[in-house]
Amino acid sequence: MAKYYDHEKIEKKWQAKWEDAGVFKAEDGSSKPKFYGLVEFPYPSGAGMHVGHIKAYSSIEVIARKRRMQGYNVLFPIGFDSFGLPAENYAIKTGTHPAVITQKNIEHFSDQLRAVGFSFDWSRDIATSNPDYYKWTQWIFLKLFEKGLVFRANTLVNYCPHCKVVLSNEDSQGGKCDICHSDVVQKEKSVWYLRITDYADKLLEGLETVDFPDNVKQQEVNWIGKSEGAFVKFSIKDTDEKLEIYTTRADTLFGVTFMVMAPEHPLIDKYKDKLSNFDEVTRYREECAKKTEFERTQLVKDKTGVKLSGISAVNPVDGREIPVFIADYVMMGYGTGAIMAVPAHDQRDWEFAKKFGVDIIPVIEGGDISVEAYTGDGNMINSGFLNGFTNKKDSIAKMLEYLEEKGIGKKGVQYKMKDWAFNRQRYWGEPIPLIHCPKCGVVGVPYEELPLTLPDVENFEPGEDGNSPLAKIDHFVNCKCPKCGGDAKRETDTMPQWAGSSWYFLRFCDPNNDKAFADPDKLKYWMPVDWYNGGMEHVTRHLIYSRFWHRFLYDIGVVNTPEPYAKRSYQGLILGPDGDKMSKSKGNVVDPMDIVKEYGADTLRLYVLFMGDYGAATPWSENGVKGCKRFIDRFAALVDIVDKKPGDTSLEGSLHKMIRKVTEDIEQMKFNTAVAAMMTFINEVYANGSVTKDEMFVFIKLLSPFAPHICEELWEQLGGDGLVATASWPEYDVEKTVDKTVEIAVQINGKLRATVMIDKDESKESAIAKGKEAVADKLTGNIIKEIYVPGKIVNIVMK
RNA sequence: GCAGAUGUGGCGGAAUGGCAGACGCAGCAGACUCAAAAUCUGCCGUAGGCAACUACAUGUGGGUUCAAGUCCCACCAUCUGCACCA
Secondary structure (H helix, E strand, O other): OOOOOOOOHHHHHHHHHHHOOOOOOOOOOOOOOOOEEEEEEOOOOOOOHHHHHHHHHHHHHHHHHHHHHHEOOOOOOOOOOOOOHHHHHHHHHHOOHHHHHHHHHHHHHHHHHHHHHOOHHHOOOOEOOOOHHHHHHHHHHHHHHHHHOOEEEEEEEEEOOOOEEEOHHHHHHHHEOOOOEEOOOEEEEEEEEEEEHHHHHHHHHOOOOOOOOOOHHHHHHHHOOOOEEEEEEEEEEOOOOOOEEOOOHHHHHHHHEEEEOOOOOHHHHHHOOOOOHHHHHHHHHHHHHHHHHHHHHHOEEEEEEEEEEEEEEOOOOOOOOEEEEEOOOOOOOOOEEEEEEEOOHHHHHHHHHHHHHOOOOEEEOOOOOOOOOOOOOEEEEEOOOOOOOOHHHHHHHHHHHHHHHHHHHHEEOOOOOOOOOOOOOOOOOOOOOOOEEOEEEEEOOOOHOOOOOOOOOOOOOOOOOOOOHHHHHHHHHHOOOOOOOOEEOOOOOOOOOOOHHOHHHOOOOOOOOOOOOOOOOHHHHOOOEEEEEHHHHOOOOOOHHHHHHHHHHHHOOOOOOOOOOEEEEEOOOOOOOOEEEOOOOOOOOOHHHHHHHHHHHHHHHHHHHOOOOOOEEEEHHHHHHHHHHHHHHHHHHHHHHEEOOOOOOOOHHHHHHHHHHHHHHHHHHHEEEEEEHHHHHHHHHHHHHEOHHHHHHHHHHHHOOHHHHHHHHHHHHHHHHHHHHHOOOOOOOOOHHOEEEEEEEEEOEEEEEEEEEEEEOOOOHHHHHHHHHHHHHOOOOOEEEEEEEEEEEEEHHHE
16 A cells, blocks of 8 residues: 555654644643653663553554643643663673663663654653752752651662662562572661652542542552551560551450560660570571561461570560560561461461470360361450450450550551652662761751762772772762861761652653742643653552652642542553463563554554553464554545535534544453444444545544654645644534444343334334334234333243 | 462454454465466364254353343363462
């Protein structure tokens, strides 16, 4: 069909025309209604774009183009998340500065994005590694520091021995380093944290106000992992020490028969002199320290532990003396790092008690505790003042009342989410703007000195001691304390990859501002993001982090909405043609640029949206691509039959049905059925042998968000006004989407027996009569019931 | 273990409780061609039948209903996330 168009030529032609006309430029403060559509900006990797990018961007692309045609002032920006390890690793290997390779990759990526014809507003292009940008990342960090949300702690952290970096929980899911996938180990380190747990409740509450898919919300709720319970203090016999635990079942206190501390619990060293088996305890603790978190949690195995011989605890409600153990099934990182064990009603405690021969006292009636722990509801027994309570809500409330009255316990809340480990011992990231002064402690870099720029270095390799490469740059490290003027040293760690992307959507509102991260009026006009599409893999990372930063900025009064994203959607993975995840090692990676070259950008865009349910993982099919190409060719060839039958109105109903279907399906991200509706229409046009020019204009408009280049070309050929990109979205007439006569099914006892044509307004009686006539020979029994569903079905129930 | 999702032809997938399989791919047959590709036309869930038609079919087993892929109960399988969370 090359006789109709040359895709390479027309794509370049129209991309240039759009650029010249500036049709995708968002207008600040326009009186039109605004629409802010956002896609997750890419990390500009050397490999260039992946088909996954195309799918992720095409959805909001279609919506943005449709919104423009519907009269909205649309902000659809793009930029680059350009700090990160791959550029740095490449720099280590080749000696090229990360800034150089990053710039090259950004240009390459930009060219590719333009070649696909995405309607981004390129005038708002940003890069997180640009000092004009990270100046404001540092500014926000200093605000967090000022408000006490930055703290330093010496703790066990996730550490990747291969990358030589500290990782956040989010970056070490499953015990594997997110960057190199090697095993993460636990290491004692002094690290900077952001107090994201202070925002746990706000992040939970915010979820109730936004339009996110339920599974996305649920995953965030689980990740935050709020649990309500109580902190209870147990005395250690013959000492003044108290051992505090966290429990969600304070009402089972009478069933506590032992306690367990995490092997890392700091109190253990205090008991050194009292312990008769300190050597054994030490050996066990060393054993545990060697294990990775993965080994410790992933392998559900036999309970291990050691009894602390020589000390015992006292049950605060009945004074019973109970043994204390250390065991690695208790984690230092959750609650207080110690638990009260109720073996009768907790399976883990039950297993431990069986193995170590500890008493099991039931306090809730039910189950068979000789077989397993009973975790259901029941009457309280063996529980002093709680005896006779029948539901856990009441018994917990009563126990809490008692604990608070006696001063031995109080209500408490715990989260699974941990504070955000925020420093990396790496070069290619935002320098953390803090100064260590021997006199004043930690002091923030003064705002007027921002950006604190990355100094040039010779060697990008992290130090063997786990120090950042910046630590070797004396002129960077040595500085004066802004408070006292004395000699001081700069923090040499950099921020994690996630910092720059935690607020980039704000910068798009005003990307060139050098007085503020964005002008308040512009923020007020554009925010919140109306529709944000991205990957499921970012739900517990980027999405949480950016919501946290944004909420903080709201609390200090510099942004105007508590939540940054009004609506979130996600795309399903594109799998390789073999149905496996695309990966270089499997050799099943499809390069989108090969598709653009061979079939054209329009075909690629159409295919990624047509290939399947947008939210589901779908394998790539080259034949499917060809099918989309065939459709576009058939579409282009329609010019031959425009007005073949002048004044022909036979397609009117089909046309309005298509407008309706495409208009509605796009809003629900049902792109595959929207495209199918257009394919159905084109089949009808060819069957009809003619299409009017006005019908073609409508068809071109509907297809233009998906396949904009060929649509502009045909629009021009047929003499359309201006650009399709700025034409108005077609309206449909509901009346015209309804057929005057319809074929309905005639069933006997729910089974299809015939079909019959009736008028759309046919009366019930008449429809049933026509139905009966069609199946007259089969009406052999007594008719019990006759059902008519207007325009759908006649069902005759016979005995 | 917990949370969420999914299960429909050879494949990707459609179906506000109302004719299951839209649309696309692949396949088969035909037209055009010296031929192939491209293009066009027709067929295309399974079984039986020349056919009209009939029976069976949406992971399995029950149920509700005039009517179930869709709703309810139980189970199986797969995927994703979290996971000794006290």
